[in-house]
Amino acid sequence: MASTNRWVGKSLRRKEDVQLLTGKGQFADDLKFARLTHAAILRSPYAHARVRSVDTSKALELAGVFGVLTGAEVGRLSRPFPTGMPTRLPYFSAAVDKARYVGEPVAIVVAENRYIAEDACELIRVDYEALPAVTDAEDASRDGAPLLFEDLGSNVVNQRLLSYGDVDHAFANADVVIEHDFKFHKYSSTPIETCVAVAQYDQATGVMTIWSNFHGPYSLHSFVAKGLNLPENRLRLIAPTDIGGSFGIKIGIIPYLTLVGLAAKKTDQTVKWVEDRREHLMALNSGAERTAYYQLAAKRDGTILGIKAKYVDNNGAYIRAPEPANLYRTTGNTTGPYRTPSLQIDANCVVTNKSPTGPNRGYGCQQLYYCQERMVDLLAEKLELDPAELRMRNLIQPDEFPYHTPSGGLYDSGDYPAAVQKALDMADYATLRAHQEEARRQGRLVGIGVATGVEPCVSNMGYLNIAFPPEQRAKPRFHGKSGAGEAATVKLDPMGQVTAILGSAPSGQGHEILVAQVIAENLGVSPDAVNVVAGMDTFTRLWTISSGNYSSRFASAGLSAFAEASTKLREKILRVAAHRLGSAQDQLRVVDGKVFVGDADEPAIDFRGIAGIAHWNPDALPDGMEPGLQVTHLFNYTPARIIDEKDRVNSSNTYGFIAEVVMLEVDRQTGEIEFLKFVSVHDAGVIVNPQRVEGQVYGGLVHGIGGAMYEELAYDEKGQFLAGSFMDYLCPTAMEIPDLDIGHVCSPSPFSTMGTKGCGEGSAMTAPAAIANAVNDALAPMGVRINELPLTPSRLWTAMNGAGATKEVVLAERGNE
Amino acid sequence: MKIKGETTFDASPDRVWNILMDPEIISQCIPGCQELKEVSDDEFSARLRIGIGAVSGTYEGTLRINDRVPPSRYAMVFEGSGRGGFVKGSGEALLRAENGGTVIAYDCDVEVGGLIASVGQRVLEGVSTFLVGQMFSKLQGFAAQEEAA
Numbered sequence: 001m002a003s004t005n006r007w008v009g010k011s012l013r014r015k016e017d018v019q020l021l022t023g024k025g026q027f028a029d030d031l032k033f034a035r036l037t038h039a040a041i042l043r044s045p046y047a048h049a050r051v052r053s054v055d056t057s058k059a060l061e062l063a064g065v066f067g068v069l070t071g072a073e074v075g076r077l078s079r080p081f082p083t084g085m086p087t088r089l090p091y092f093s094a095a096v097d098k099a100r101y102v103g104e105p106v107a108i109v110v111a112e113n114r115y116i117a118e119d120a121c122e123l124i125r126v127d128y129e130a131l132p133a134v135t136d137a138e139d140a141s142r143d144g145a146p147l148l149f150e151d152l153g154s155n156v157v158n159q160r161l162l163s164y165g166d167v168d169h170a171f172a173n174a175d176v177v178i179e180h181d182f183k184f185h186k187y188s189s190t191p192i193e194t195c196v197a198v199a200q201y202d203q204a205t206g207v208m209t210i211w212s213n214f215h216g217p218y219s220l221h222s223f224v225a226k227g228l229n230l231p232e233n234r235l236r237l238i239a240p241t242d243i244g245g246s247f248g249i250k251i252g253i254i255p256y257l258t259l260v261g262l263a264a265k266k267t268d269q270t271v272k273w274v275e276d277r278r279e280h281l282m283a284l285n286s287g288a289e290r291t292a293y294y295q296l297a298a299k300r301d302g303t304i305l306g307i308k309a310k311y312v313d314n315n316g317a318y319i320r321a322p323e324p325a326n327l328y329r330t331t332g333n334t335t336g337p338y339r340t341p342s343l344q345i346d347a348n349c350v351v352t353n354k355s356p357t358g359p360n361r362g363y364g365c366q367q368l369y370y371c372q373e374r375m376v377d378l379l380a381e382k383l384e385l386d387p388a389e390l391r392m393r394n395l396i397q398p399d400e401f402p403y404h405t406p407s408g409g410l411y412d413s414g415d416y417p418a419a420v421q422k423a424l425d426m427a428d429y430a431t432l433r434a435h436q437e438e439a440r441r442q443g444r445l446v447g448i449g450v451a452t453g454v455e456p457c458v459s460n461m462g463y464l465n466i467a468f469p470p471e472q473r474a475k476p477r478f479h480g481k482s483g484a485g486e487a488a489t490v491k492l493d494p495m496g497q498v499t500a501i502l503g504s505a506p507s508g509q510g511h512e513i514l515v516a517q518v519i520a521e522n523l524g525v526s527p528d529a530v531n532v533v534a535g536m537d538t539f540t541r542l543w544t545i546s547s548g549n550y551s552s553r554f555a556s557a558g559l560s561a562f563a564e565a566s567t568k569l570r571e572k573i574l575r576v577a578a579h580r581l582g583s584a585q586d587q588l589r590v591v592d593g594k595v596f597v598g599d600a601d602e603p604a605i606d607f608r609g610i611a612g613i614a615h616w617n618p619d620a621l622p623d624g625m626e627p628g629l630q631v632t633h634l635f636n637y638t639p640a641r642i643i644d645e646k647d648r649v650n651s652s653n654t655y656g657f658i659a660e661v662v663m664l665e666v667d668r669q670t671g672e673i674e675f676l677k678f679v680s681v682h683d684a685g686v687i688v689n690p691q692r693v694e695g696q697v698y699g700g701l702v703h704g705i706g707g708a709m710y711e712e713l714a715y716d717e718k719g720q721f722l723a724g725s726f727m728d729y730l731c732p733t734a735m736e737i738p739d740l741d742i743g744h745v746c747s748p749s750p751f752s753t754m755g756t757k758g759c760g761e762g763s764a765m766t767a768p769a770a771i772a773n774a775v776n777d778a779l780a781p782m783g784v785r786i787n788e789l790p791l792t793p794s795r796l797w798t799a800m801n802g803a804g805a806t807k808e809v810v811l812a813e814r815g816n817e
Numbered sequence: 818m819k820i821k822g823e824t825t826f827d828a829s830p831d832r833v834w835n836i837l838m839d840p841e842i843i844s845q846c847i848p849g850c851q852e853l854k855e856v857s858d859d860e861f862s863a864r865l866r867i868g869i870g871a872v873s874g875t876y877e878g879t880l881r882i883n884d885r886v887p888p889s890r891y892a893m894v895f896e897g898s899g900r901g902g903f904v905k906g907s908g909e910a911l912l913r914a915e916n917g918g919t920v921i922a923y924d925c926d927v928e929v930g931g932l933i934a935s936v937g938q939r940v941l942e943g944v945s946t947f948l949v950g951q952m953f954s955k956l957q958g959f960a961a962q963e964e965a966a
Binding site for chain 1: 898900902903905928929930931932934935936938939
């Protein structure tokens with residue numbers, strides 16, 4: 001690179017900090033509209049009930065009410081959302097004939113203001129016929145369970161048996177086989193900003209415009225259009241400049257875009273709906289609960305030979321795309337960082353009378369690594385090996401990259417032993433173990449947990465097809481998927497200024513400064529000089545079908561697109577300059593927006609002069625060159641291939657790595673956990689802005705700690721939702737977070753333009769595993785094991801004090817040494 | 818949720834029974850009861866205003882008395898709904914003479930749904946116990962009056 005400045009790798013501050021810190025952010029709720037009306041949603045108080053009738057007459061009599069849309073009308077006006085699996089479920093944006101979870105919309109009221117709309121909801125009389133509810137996925141899988149969709153005859157709506165390598169051989173030849181069961185609970189994310197949708201329908205053009213904080217994947221644009229019964233070119237989705245967090249849960253289908261859209265169309269009003277916190281907790285996407293049965297085969301020296309696992313995912317009442325991908329997103333990295341040669345997964349997607357699930361930071365990985373890393377620790381216990389040493393023996397070695405996993409993953413790069421060693425060194429592992437020994441002698445319950453995980457970034461749409469069996473995929477009418485792309489536009493404006501336009505809407509990560517740094521690096525300008533346009537508009541931006549702010553993809557897919565676009569623009573700029581100056585292009589260098597020839601001290605021309613030619617005087621351009629200076633680049637990862645006939649798929653495109661070492665103490669009296677050490681080492685490839693990465697690492701860790709110890713969307717056995725406020729749904733605050741020691745190693749990705757990988761999900765995937773391992777290690781002297789989350793004081797106390805411990809203790813174990 | 822317990826009246830089972838079966842008295846003893854109407858011999862309709870935690874609202878519903886065996890037992894089924902969600906349940910009350918008074922043993926299975934369940938679950942059992950206690954203490958007042966009369 002000819003530039004002399006180096007911007008990549010510096011901790012520059014976010015461009016939007018000043019606006020946000022002075023309260024001038026532009027969030028969806030801040031947008032102003034003429035003649036705006038407001039909606040409130042009436043929701044089912046029943047987990048499972050037939051909706052016999054909905055009487056809206058009293059509500060319609062209330063002054064200020066413009067209209068009410070009932071579930072039955074939604075059924076008539078729209079089409080069900082598509083589901084990315086062979087079984088079709090009639091999922092609409094409101095309950096058409098049956099309500100299948102507490103909080104499912106039954107009607108939506110449009111009124112002058114939210115107060116009137118809420119009052120009108122109270123005047124709607126719904127005649128429910130309560131039906132038996134089922135909340136547990138395994139209960140729901142049994143014969144005779146209440147059926148959510150009678151026509152289907154089963155609540156198990158997607159099932160795949162996936163086999164990779166010779167797993168039977170592995171188990172037949174193992175020195176030791178261990179078998180354990182795990183439960184991973186239902187929890188969510190807590191963005192400060194809840195969902196917002198404003199919809200406006202233009203009767204003349206037939207265009208529906210929806211302003212919302214949905215931020216992709218824009219593959220779901222077509223799903224929303226289908227829900228609205230509109231052709232795609234009549235649906236315009238707009239996201240504002242600022243989105244107040246998401247962490248995955250705003251990227252699944254948000255049924256409200258459709259529901260509010262239908263209400264706007266029916267009432268011929270511009271309708272705004274803002275989700276309140278209870279609605280958010282009760283009915284927006286959350287991570288899926290998983291019951292898992294694991295068997296692991298190993299040699300006496302600890303070499304893992306194979307894994308058999310049965311996943312039973314509780315996906316709630318409906319399948320909201322991209323679900324059931326919680327089962328499949330991890331396909332390529334199912335074996336994590338280990339050289340496990342064989343694998344069998346019995347994947348089950350079950351509907352129950354709980355709220356529907358969707359991606360939650362880590363999507364599928366927290367469930368996967370929680371179980372797998374517990375298994376590794378249990379193997380270590382069985383073989384009387386140190387758990388860190390056992391991991392070291394199984395790690396993929398640095399000279400094996402790019403590494404093909406048995407399930408189709410193509411790990412781009414890594415040095416897992418170095419990262420684990422770094423974590424152990426940072427924690428001073430040997431000393432921690434010595435301290436633990438000492439503490440145990442004093443009767444204290446001190447435990448150490450190690451966990452590792454491969455962090456998949458930039459999902460390949462191809463993995464979605466795993467929900468279909470190979471014979472179905474082989475049919476000529478089946479259209480397979482592949483790809484992982486992003487769009488970027490970079491322009492040199494008529495007066496020589498640089499503008500960059502995102503193809504996806506950030507949700508607080510600070511993508512803007514990363515773009516400015518990459519462009520500054522490539523064009524030879526200051527990042528301050530780059531105007532970055534955030535937000536999204538599906539009508540005017542250029543985007544790819546997989547575009548969007550999800551799957552830890554911006555630093556790799558997004559920045560690759562900007563690196564390519566700005567490199568192309570640089571070529572164009574230099575071509576114009578070379579033509580103008582009559583010198584060879586390779587003699588030119590750019591510093592601070594000025595072009596120098598050879599070693600000259602004085603610039604020969606600046607960007608303003610070059611823009612002057614390209615925009616204002618195309619006559620002076622080289623022959624055949626387009627006027628203007630703008631480039632849009634559509635980047636696509638080439639390893640994002642279609643699934644093969646053996647169900648192998650490279651489900652992501654770059655793969656980071658995480659190694660964690662945790663030391664904690666469990667209070668014997670109260671069951672409370674106190675962290676004594678928390679080390680987290682990450683490999684996110686080339687880091688463009690260390691401060692941004694640090695923010696993501698902290699966020700992921702806190703989310704992981706929340707999931708491991710606090711957060712739970714609890715239900716009673718009848719399907720009543722019990723966590724409708726922050727009094728009941730506990731989120732960790734700064735007070736609960738220990739000092740975190742964060743370290744990095746760097747294995748540049750050969751597949752992204754600048755060697756970047758993602759880091760947005762990070763320890764949300766591994767912290768629950770590390771903490772659970774540490775807690776179990778702490779309780780080991782008492783002979784107590786806990787294979788459930790969250791690790792609340794009451795759960796630990798109960799386990800330590802016997803009652804219920806039998807249930808929580810290992811359900812089965814066998815060894816055939 | 819289970820609401821289960823025993824309470825003692827200083828009155829004979831016959832008297833207690835009559836009090837329990839008198840809609841006029843009952844309506845004065847149920848906390849927040851705004852209206853209790855006899856729809857038929859065994860069925861009553863009611864309107865109650867109750868606050869649980871931050872959720873207060875008016876609930877309308879019905880109560881059906883089954884299996885009356887005066888003066889020793891009856892069963893009931895009730896359901897109601899309002900802004901705060903719904904309540905429904907069934908239960909049984911057993912009356913027995915003891916030490917010159919009457920012991921009522923009650924055992925109800927109550928299902929609470931909607932807003933109350935999602936934000937009030939932590940306080941629900943405490944509030945229910947409190948309300949049931951309040952009702953019985955008023956009923957005991959009536960029993961004492963009648964006894965004196």
